[in-house]
Amino acid sequence: SRSIDLAVIPGDGIGQEVVTQGLKVLNAVLPSDVKLETKEYDLGARRWHRTGETLPDAELEELKGHDAILLGAIGDPSVPSGVLERGLLLKLRFAFDHFVNLRPSKLFPNTATPLAGRPEIDFVVVREGTEGPYTGNGGSLRTGTEHEVATEVSVNTAYGVERVVRDAFARAAARPRKKLTLVHKNNVLVYAGHLWKNIFDTVAAEYPEVTTDYLHVDAATIFFVTQPERFDVIVTDNLFGDILTDLAAAVTGGIGLAASGNINPTGAFPSMFEPVHGTAPDIAGQGKADPTATILSVALLLRHLGYESEAARIEEAVSADLAEREGKAARSTDEIGDALAVRVAS
Amino acid sequence: SRSIDLAVIPGDGIGQEVVTQGLKVLNAVLPSDVKLETKEYDLGARRWHRTGETLPDAELEELKGHDAILLGAIGDPSVPSGVLERGLLLKLRFAFDHFVNLRPSKLFPNTATPLAGRPEIDFVVVREGTEGPYTGNGGSLRTGTEHEVATEVSVNTAYGVERVVRDAFARAAARPRKKLTLVHKNNVLVYAGHLWKNIFDTVAAEYPEVTTDYLHVDAATIFFVTQPERFDVIVTDNLFGDILTDLAAAVTGGIGLAASGNINPTGAFPSMFEPVHGTAPDIAGQGKADPTATILSVALLLRHLGYESEAARIEEAVSADLAEREGKAARSTDEIGDALAVRVAS
Ligand SMILES: CC(C)[C@H](C(=O)O)[C@@H](O)C(=O)O
Ligand SMILES: CC(C)[C@H](C(=O)O)[C@@H](O)C(=O)O
Numbered sequence: 001s002r003s004i005d006l007a008v009i010p011g012d013g014i015g016q017e018v019v020t021q022g023l024k025v026l027n028a029v030l031p032s033d034v035k036l037e038t039k040e041y042d043l044g045a046r047r048w049h050r051t052g053e054t055l056p057d058a059e060l061e062e063l064k065g066h067d068a069i070l071l072g073a074i075g076d077p078s079v080p081s082g083v084l085e086r087g088l089l090l091k092l093r094f095a096f097d098h099f100v101n102l103r104p105s106k107l108f109p110n111t112a113t114p115l116a117g118r119p120e121i122d123f124v125v126v127r128e129g130t131e132g133p134y135t136g137n138g139g140s141l142r143t144g145t146e147h148e149v150a151t152e153v154s155v156n157t158a159y160g161v162e163r164v165v166r167d168a169f170a171r172a173a174a175r176p177r178k179k180l181t182l183v184h185k186n187n188v189l190v191y192a193g194h195l196w197k198n199i200f201d202t203v204a205a206e207y208p209e210v211t212t213d214y215l216h217v218d219a220a221t222i223f224f225v226t227q228p229e230r231f232d233v234i235v236t237d238n239l240f241g242d243i244l245t246d247l248a249a250a251v252t253g254g255i256g257l258a259a260s261g262n263i264n265p266t267g268a269f270p271s272m273f274e275p276v277h278g279t280a281p282d283i284a285g286q287g288k289a290d291p292t293a294t295i296l297s298v299a300l301l302l303r304h305l306g307y308e309s310e311a312a313r314i315e316e317a318v319s320a321d322l323a324e325r326e327g328k329a330a331r332s333t334d335e336i337g338d339a340l341a342v343r344v345a346s
Numbered sequence: 347s348r349s350i351d352l353a354v355i356p357g358d359g360i361g362q363e364v365v366t367q368g369l370k371v372l373n374a375v376l377p378s379d380v381k382l383e384t385k386e387y388d389l390g391a392r393r394w395h396r397t398g399e400t401l402p403d404a405e406l407e408e409l410k411g412h413d414a415i416l417l418g419a420i421g422d423p424s425v426p427s428g429v430l431e432r433g434l435l436l437k438l439r440f441a442f443d444h445f446v447n448l449r450p451s452k453l454f455p456n457t458a459t460p461l462a463g464r465p466e467i468d469f470v471v472v473r474e475g476t477e478g479p480y481t482g483n484g485g486s487l488r489t490g491t492e493h494e495v496a497t498e499v500s501v502n503t504a505y506g507v508e509r510v511v512r513d514a515f516a517r518a519a520a521r522p523r524k525k526l527t528l529v530h531k532n533n534v535l536v537y538a539g540h541l542w543k544n545i546f547d548t549v550a551a552e553y554p555e556v557t558t559d560y561l562h563v564d565a566a567t568i569f570f571v572t573q574p575e576r577f578d579v580i581v582t583d584n585l586f587g588d589i590l591t592d593l594a595a596a597v598t599g600g601i602g603l604a605a606s607g608n609i610n611p612t613g614a615f616p617s618m619f620e621p622v623h624g625t626a627p628d629i630a631g632q633g634k635a636d637p638t639a640t641i642l643s644v645a646l647l648l649r650h651l652g653y654e655s656e657a658a659r660i661e662e663a664v665s666a667d668l669a670e671r672e673g674k675a676a677r678s679t680d681e682i683g684d685a686l687a688v689r690v691a692s
Contacts, residue, residue, distance in 0.1 A: 075533075081543075082536040090534070114571045116462040133479075133500070138537040148504040150541040154479070158494040185585070187421075188436070190428040191484045195496040197427075218592035225460045225571060225596045239531070243589060246564035250571045 003035040004305060007066040007270065011044040013279025014289035014333075015072025021291035021337030022070060022298045025317075028341035029302070029310045039066070043088055045076035045279075054087030060095055068301050069272040072294065073279040086136060093129050096269035098262035099160065100167050101129035101238070102300065103245040103276065107228075109323040111253025115225060121252050123231035126168040127241025129262055131160040132192075134238040156192040156237070161199050167265055168235035169207045179232035180204075181213040183220045183240055196237070220244060224251060249276055256289075257318075259296035263304060271304050273297040287332040292318055295340055310344075317343035349381040350651060353412040353616065357390040359625025360635035360679075361418025367637035367683030368416055368644045371663075374687035375648070375656045385412070389434055391422035391625075400433030406441055410615060414647050417620040418640065422627060432482060439475050442615035444608035445506065446513050447475035447584070448646065449591040449622065453574075455669040457599025461571060467598050469577035472514040473587025475608055477506040478538075480584040502538045502583070507545045513611055514581035515553045525578035526550075527559040529566045529586055542583070566590060570597060595622055602635075603664075605642035609650060617650050619643040633678040638664055641686055656690075663689035 008023070010016040023038065030036055041059060048054055063069060074089050093101070107113055107121035131154075138152040165182075172180035182200045186193025197214065204212050215223065217240045223230055224247050236244060249258035258276035275293030283289055296318060303311035317340050325331075331339070354369070356362040369384065376382055387405060394400055409415060420435050439447070453459055453467035477500075484498035511528075518526035528546045532539025543560065550558050561569065563586045569576055570593050582590060595604035604622035621639030629635055642664060649657035663686050671677075677685070 081533045081539070085533040086536065114461050114463075116460055133498075134534055136536075138500075138535070140537045140541065142504075144544070146504050146508075148541055150502045150537040152479075152500040152502075152535045152538045154484075154498040154500070156496045156498075158488075158492050162492075185588075187427045187431040188480055188585075188588075189484070189498045190432065190482075191486045191496040192498045193427070195486060195494055198490070218589050221567065221589055221593040222596040222601070225593070226600075239534075242531075242534075243564050243567055247567040247571070247593070250568040254572075255568070 001033050001035060003037065004030075005065075005067045006036065006038045007063050007069040008038050008040045009043050009069060009071045010040065011072040011074040011279065012046065012076050013073055013281045013284040015044070015074070015279055017284070017287065017289050017333045018275060018291040018294040019070060019072040021333060021340075022294040024337045024341050025295045025314060025344055026298050026302075029313055029344040030307075031310075044074050045079045045084060048079055048084065054084060055091050060091070063092070064096070064269060066270050068270050068305060070298065070301060071272055071274040073275065073277060075279050076281060090134060090136070092272060093262050096262075096272065097264050098129045098272060099164050100261075100263040100265055101127035101241060102261040102263055103127060103241070103248070104259065104300075105245070105248035105252045107252045108257065108319055110326050111257060111322060113251055113253050115228070115251055119227070119229045121228045123228070123248070124171065124233050125241055125245050125248060126164060126171060126233060126235045127245060128160065128164045128236070128238050130238075131156055132238035154189070154192055154237075154239070156195050158195065158199060161196055162203065165199050165203050165235055168233055169203050169210055172210045172233040173207055175232060177232040178209055179211045179213065181215055181220075181231060181234045183215050183217050183234055183236040183244065185217050185240070187216060192237070200235070217244070221247060224248060245276060255293065257292050257296065259293050259300055261297065261300040261304060271301070273301040273304075287334060289333050291333050291337050295337070313344050314340070347379050347381060349383065350376075351411075351413045352382065352384045353409050353415040354384050354386045355389050355415060355417045356386065357418040357420040357625065358392065358422050359419055359627045359630040361390070361420070361625055363630070363633065363635050363679045364621060364637040364640040365416060365418040367679060367686075368640040370683045370687050371641045371660060371690055372644050372648075375659055375690040376653075377656075390420050391425050391430060394425055394430060400430060401437050406437070409438070410442070412616050414616050414651060415618040416644065416647060417618055419621065419623060419625040421625050436480060436482070438618060439608050442608075442618065443610050444475045444618060445510050446607075446609040446611055447473035447587060448607040448609055449473060449587070449594070450605065450646075451591070451594035451598045453598045454603065454665055456672050457603060457668060459597055459599050461574070461597055465573070465575045467574045469574070469594070470517065470579050471587055471591050471594060472510060472517060472579060472581045473591060474506065474510045474582070474584050476584075477502055478584035500535070500538055500583075500585070502541050504541065504545060507542055508549070511545050511549050511581055514579055515549050515556055518556045518579040519553055521578060523578040524555055525557045525559065527561055527566075527577060527580045529561050529563050529580055529582040529590065531563050531586070533562060538583070546581070563590070567593060570594060591622060601639065603638050603642065605639050605646055607643065607646040607650060617647075619647040619650075633680060635679050637679050637683050641683070659690050660686070
């Protein structure tokens with residue numbers, strides 16, 4: 001019989017609320033022969049305030065043993081910026097070599113896009129997850145004085161770029177439109193840019209069926225708002241991917257719907273699934289958070305573990321749910337979770 | 347009697363066409379007692395193809411002697427990416443210490459914003475122009491092999507950050523809303539981020555009348571499309587500023603209207619004014635390019651040189667011209683230039 005051994009990191013703010021709904025829908029969608037085991041990890045701002053710890057080695061080791069990780073949201077204004085990001089979230093992404101940060105963007109029915117004319121939007125960003133300006137490679141000299149120099153080093157390797165570019169080509173080849181856009185800034189960041197472009201062009205030769213395209217990151221933001229329908233799959237570095245996927249979430253109805261997977265496609269380490277949104281402390285505990293992004297992240301999790309039809313069922317349920325909400329009153333976190341659980345079960 | 351000694355770099359593609367209109371309006375707006383002298387510099391893709399030169403020392407030296415520089419656009423697909431950017435455009439910005447890259451964004455009447463509901467947009471981005479990931483500080487090891495490592499170093503100094511932050515506070519203090527937002531990514535780029543944040547907070551204490559705010563760059567892109575009216579003045583680093591100002595141009599009706607100034611506020615070197623758009627080789631030579639961004643850049647140039655009322659007259663003319671174009675046929679580059687020249691002269 002099949003089983004899923006899931007680590008759950010609810011985190012802070014609305015994290016707990018949305019994760020509860022994610023698990024509700026996961027339970028509802030799984031066939032009865034699949035045994036779901038979950039273990040919760042108390043990590044995040046509260047833990048840090050209590051013990052000063054972000055992610056102790058023992059827990060990192062234990063997390064390795066799970067099939068996948070579901071994460072709510074991490075962070076709180078009371079924690080100095082960077083402590084939990086570097087010490088927990090990015091630590092997990094780097095330790096588990098999550099080199100594919102997968103972020104689909106789709107304009108669902110009845111979602112409030114800020115774009116006039118409601119263009120058709122259905123693309124996926126394959127964001128590199130283990131290199132670039134996110135490596136923590138930098139420092140500061142004469143800190144706090146008028147002579148301070150602070151550096152941040154973007155590190156890019158052929159090994160790291162090639163594996164994510166290959167993943168993106170494979171994803172593009174499997175989609176109906178078969179189009180892949182590389183986004184970088186190779187007219188200014190010439191060293192990293194040329195590495196990305198050369199590898200992209202080399203791998204492209206193996207995928208003659210995939211149409212390719214290159215855009216500078218600044219130009220890409222223009223097309224995100226003027227012509228988002230031109231995108232199918234986008235591959236880009238860690239920082240550009242961070243920026244573009246928030247913008248993508250905004251144009252497709254807000255980060256309440258944006259799902260993501262931090263994926264290690266080799267299976268050497270568990271992959272981690274999380275909504276793109278943050279902890280939203282202003283609405284935490286009020287049952288107002290939209291759990292849809294987490295529920296869609298559960299779909300990505302299921303797809304990653306091989307449960308394709310269950311993943312598709314969740315995505316269809318979200319689509320149908322949104323299509324029918326027109327004119328309805330705002331629903332609570334729990335009500336949305338319930339509605340989606342009912343849909344996927346039937 | 348007063349005089350302006352202007353260097354003109356038309357550049358490539360539509361550069362020549364839009365610069366011609368910029369000069370036409372400049373001539374029309376200047377009081378008759380101001381003597382305008384211009385000298386054209388043949389720099390850009392054609393020059394590079396012909397001589398292999400991007401910006402020889404002698405010309406750089408000569409450019410120093412002018413009061414200001416008006417630049418059209420630089421670049422062509424036939425030139426390898428980075429050659430003209432690093433060898434000419436960025437070389438000028440760095441050599442002339444253009445540390446304030448000023449980019450106003452305003453939603454003029456009758457412009458086709460992709461945003462539903464036409465929010466009120468009127469903000470200015472103060473982009474740092476001489477540091478960050480633009481320093482060219484990087485390299486690659488084992489280039490072209492499967493063991494390649496390419497790095498890009500973002501260099502940030504207290505000296506460089508403080509002067510641009512001070513400039514931004516002064517600009518914010520002089521505007522009716524008096525609001526300044528710092529955009530960075532200090533939860534990930536902790537060294538550079540803390541330098542920026544500390545200096546921002548220190549200078550803020552000297553400007554109690556200015557309301558301040560901090561946003562991560564990813565979140566800022568969301569607000570650019572969902573709530574652009576929240577911004578007044580934004581200060582940010584070179585790369586984030588590059589990205590945000592293209593997005594700002596897109597939401598305010600396209601880069602056909604986006605002006606910019608590469609300013610050295612000390613006056614030690616000439617400042618340079620240019621439209622944000624590129625060379626648009628696909629429409630070059632057809633009289634289709636919109637010269638408005640260049641004409642608005644001329645307004646920034648005039649303001650920088652102390653001709654405030656002339657600068658305002660150009661901006662009012664653009665506003666009035668756009669307000670009346672509703673329902674009119676598309677006009678040629680020349681017709682737009684003529685219309686604005688007539689308006690500013692009267
Ligand atoms: C919280 C932060 C470290 C993170 C990132 O920059 O990757 C977030 O913005 C995201 O996109 O998941
Ligand atoms: C052409 C390029 C080097 C330049 C930049 O990145 O600064 C352009 O995008 C701009 O914004 O002026």
